[in-house]
Amino acid sequence: MKLYIAEKPSLGRAIADALPKPHKKQQGFIEVGNGDVVSWCIGHILEQVEPDAYDQKYKKWDMQHLPIVPDAWQLKPKSQTRSQLTILRKLVKQCDAIVHAGDPDREGQLLIDEVIDYLKVSKTKKAQIERLLISDLNLAAVKRALNALKPNSDFIPLSISALARSRADWLYGINLTRAFTIVGKKSGYQGVLSVGRVQTPILGLVVSRDNEIDNFVSKPFYEVLAQIETKSGDTFKAKWQPSEACQPYMDDENRVLVKALAENVVTRINNKPAVVSEIKTEQKKQFAPLPYNLSALQIDAAKAFSMNAKLVLDICQGLYEKHKLITYPRSDSRYLPKDQLKQAPQIINLMAQSTLPFAEHAKNADKSIVSKAWNDKKVTAHHAIIPTEKSANNINLSSFEKNIYQLIVRQYLAQFFPAFTYEQTKLSLDISGGEFRVNCKNPQQQGWKVLFKKSSGQTNSNKQTQTNEQEEQTLPALNKGDILHCQRGELVEKNTQPPQSFTDATLLQAMTGIARYVTDTDIKKILKDTDGLGTEATRAGIIELLFKRGFLERQGKQIKATLVGKSLVKALPDLATKPDMTAQWEATLNAICEQKSNYQSFMTPLVSVIENMVKQASSLSFSGLPQGKATNNFKKKRFSRKKKFAKTA
The missing domain is CATH 1.10.290.10 (Topoisomerase I, domain 4)
Structure with a gap:
């Protein structure tokens, strides 16, 4: 008898539908017509044990016990799914062969692998386990997948990577939550200071952005536009490009801060000839965006x-x-x-x-x-x-x-759909010794862009609108050396804008493009080719967790840090609140999947870092945290059982 172990009941039913009939539905499994059996987990039916399972002394939160690092890791059945594990135990003993049908990612790989290990499947049977990869639950797709089974051993690196992350989250969450909560209590704060390997750097990103906004001071800056007329009467606008001589009057983003300088340029170019100093026209293609992850x-x-x-x-x-x-x-x-x-x-x-x-x-x-x-x-x-x-x-x-x-x-x-094609023209003009530029984009074939027409209700930001206005100008046929006429100069006064508060979209973008927020140049290079903070499966849950813990709140579409969230980040060392360290770990986890790294190369330095952070915790000042008992509902409802959340990301 062949036993198929799916990750969840819905997947198990889809597999059974593609196998011979008649079917007999039993409690926790389905018998199919050829004698094979399809059963399932219900997500993770095993979980990490609590620290006191390793030693009763760990029931008390004591700095002297930290860091807690198990010599031999243990799992235990989840109470709500224990009966399904019992069914799997019986079926594993009866079967001749096993097909691993976890979801096609590293968590799905580990989920079934850890059950197989926990049930002590023999080495011989384990070596023969096949892997069923299903990404489409429709009958035809499942049948194709059943005809393309692969050796489960090919996917062990995925399982090792997921195992390393699971244990890292336990070590980091258990030890640092206990350490910082103990120190916070000594400083007068009576709540639990939950710290996670991924969640805390995400909170740090939001706090840092909020601080930038709070401390931002707007400054005026100035641009000059030249209204150009051709001999045939066509008109367009060109933008002044300040020279190196203007650097003392500009900020680090090359914006002119002195109004008199810009006014002088306007005066100089009024009713003056404009000579085409350079013109370059290229045919460009833009291919369709990739399908979604x-x-x-x-x-x-x-x-x-x-x-x-x-x-x-x-x-x-x-x-x-x-x-x-x-x-x-x-x-x-x-x-x-x-x-x-x-x-x-x-x-x-x-x-x-x-x-x-x-x-x-x-x-x-x-x-x-x-x-x-x-x-x-x-x-x-x-x-x-x-x-x-x-x-x-x-x-x-x-x-x-x-x-x-x-x-x-x-x-x-x-x-x-075909590529979007356009003609791009870059034009430079010399007006009274100053350089003015125009960058025009002339669409020729819409291609795939016909699918992405904006509705009337959608609007661009001011910055995007202004950029589009420049690009959407139509230029007449021109040649280098042509002499045009600058009718007048136009002074445009703008103000520097604060960074935007995070939204659901931009916080996810920050997590996936975390390299932008990393200070170490070597790590930044590595992270440009990795998936960022967290995984596809965990990012949504981690963001949601920060809201549930009272560290983040919504103000309309904006995501802001609460007072407790800001105070926690202020109290913690930079290593815990910045993405550098955990992003580097994510890169190593991906390398394990690709067999470019191994379990020990990830876990050994992790334990060392945790040891150092526990030592640092006792010397930290938590004076910025609210004193006394936490008054928010989250403290009352979610901090009553410390172990409930201490091991999470």
């Missing part, structure tokens, strides 16, 4: 519909598991295997028959186009999120589900 989808959904990351993830899970309209949603890849091209015509035809707005675009899609999205080398255990070979016509989708589904479909259809 989860973070990219969450960012676009936040921008378009003001949806938070957790909501987007929940909706995606429904579209995947319940409606079977999209492929596996917790993907970190934006690429597709070339083999998927075989299904593309059917998917496009289904979209063309849809009653949803994208149908017309599907009818105009060119199935012969193969975009750069199809790249086997950039696809690992999972591929980009795309629509499946299933029609949505007879499915009653909520407005949220429709919005997310249509984003995914649009991004997929864009792969079958």
Whole structure:
């Protein structure tokens, strides 16, 4: 008998549907027609034990006990899913072979692997375990996956990476939460100071941005535009480029701060000849954006519909598991295997028959186009999120589900549209010894951009609008040396703007593009090619956690740090609140997946860092924290059981 172990019941049912009939549904498993059995976990059915399971003395939070580093790590069954583990134990003993059917990511790999290890599967049976990779729950896709089983041993690096992260989160959360809470209590703060390997640097990003905004002082700066007229009477505007001689009157972003300087330029160029000193015209192409991974989808959904990351993830899970309209949603890849091209015509035809707005675009899609999205080398255990070979016509989708589904479909259809092409002209003019420039973009073929037309309700920022105005000018045919006429100069007074508060979209962008916030140049280089802070599967939960813990709050679309969040970051050492360290660890975890690093190279320095941070904690000043008992509801409801959250990211 072959035993299929799925990550969750919905996946187990999808697998059973693709196996021989008749089926017998039992408690916790399904028997199929050929005698094989499909069973499942219910997410993680094992969890890390609490510190007191290693030694009873750890029940008391005592600085002398820290850091707590287990010699032999232990897992325990979750109480609410213990009965399913008992069923799996029995089936594992009865079966002749096992098929690992966890979700196609490193967490899904570990989830089943740790159950297999916990149930003490024999070495012989373990060596023969096969891996079933399913990213689409529709029957045809599951059958294809069943015909493409791989050795589970090929995916052990994914499991090791997830295991390392799980243990790192336990070590970091348990030890630093205890250390800083103990010190905070001595300083008069009676709440628990929860610290996490990923959550605290994210909180640090928000606090840092809030501080920048609070301390920002706006300053005026000045630009000069020249109104240019050609011999044929055509007009356009060119922007002054301050020379090196103007540097003493400019800020570090090359903005002129002295009004008299700009006024002098306006006076000098009024009614003066403008000589074309350089002109360069190029034909440009812009190819369609890649299909979505989860973070990219969450960012676009936040921008378009003001949806938070957790909501987007929940909706995606429904579209995947319940409606079977999209492929596996917790993907970190934006690429597709070339083999998927075989299904593309059917998917496009289904979209063309849809009653949803994208149908017309599907009818105009060119199935012969193969975009750069199809790249086997950039696809690992999972591929980009795309629509499946299933029609949505007879499915009653909520407005949220429709919005997310249509984003995914649009991004997929864009792969079958030609490039956006345009003519870009860069023009330089000499007016009274000053340089003025024009940069124009003249669209020639809209291509994939026809799918991304903005609705009338969408607006650009002022900065973007001004940039577009410059680019959307039409230039007449000109040649180097042509003498034009500057009718007048125009002084434009602006003010420096503070950085924008984080929103759901920009905080996710910060997490995925964390290199921008890292100070170490070597780490910055490494992180440009990694996935940033957290993972596709965890980012939404971590942001949500910071809200639940009372460290962040929403003010409209803006995300702000609370007084407790700001005080905590102020009290903690920089190492705990900046992304440098944990981002570097994420890079190492990715390297473990790719077999470019190993478990010990990650865990050994981690333990050393934790030891040093525990030592530093006792000498810190927590005077900035609110004194006495925490008065927010979160303290009362969520800090009553310290162990509930101490080991989280």
